Amino acid sequence: INQPDENDKGNRLLHKSVSLSCSAFRLPLTKVLLSNGAHFNAVNALGSSFISNVDPSDGLFQDICSSYLPLPLSCLSATTIIAEGIPYKLVDLPKHVIDFIALHDPINTTKKPFIDIDLSSLGVPKFREMSPF
Numbered sequence: 001i002n003q004p005d006e007n008d009k010g011n012r013l014l015h016k017s018v019s020l021s022c023s024a025f026r027l028p029l030t031k032v033l034l035s036n037g038a039h040f041n042a043v044n045a046l047g048s049s050f051i052s053n054v055d056p057s058d059g060l061f062q063d064i065c066s067s068y069l070p071l072p073l074s075c076l077s078a079t080t081i082i083a084e085g086i087p088y089k090l091v092d093l094p095k096h097v098i099d100f101i102a103l104h105d106p107i108n109t110t111k112k113p114f115i116d117i118d119l120s121s122l123g124v125p126k127f128r129e130m131s132p133f
Contacts, residue, residue: 001038002103010045010109014038018053030064040068041075042103078104 004010017030030050034040041049051065071079078101081088088101102108 004109014050039103045109047106
């Protein structure tokens with residue numbers, strides 16, 4: 001549900017739901033996506049979250065987006081990691097943490113599988129690297 005569309009600027013389903021021209025479908029669709037695991041602060045290839053694409057005077061913002069603001073510390077931390085260029089994929093972090101940070105990373109809007117590299121026998125900490133495939 002959080003998978004970016006490689007052919008549409010990395011937009012995710014939430015990005016697309018707020019751009020629907022039929023306002024009768026925007027609110028129900030956005031609610032369904034959020035209740036089924038869509039992350040409200042996931043970014044597209046331009047670094048925009050769906051919240052940043054919603055007009056504050058729109059009923060969608062008042063009904064849904066305002067309940068997610070201010071952003072939780074986890075999202076602010078992930079955004080800071082991305083903004084500061086911290087190589088989170090090269091650190092031995094749990095997969096769910098890497099996946100969460102990646103939701104906030106505009107570079108991560110294309111499908112690139114991770115491979116685990118274990119050099120612990122050489123005294124090097126385990127890290128994750130982008131697969132060349």
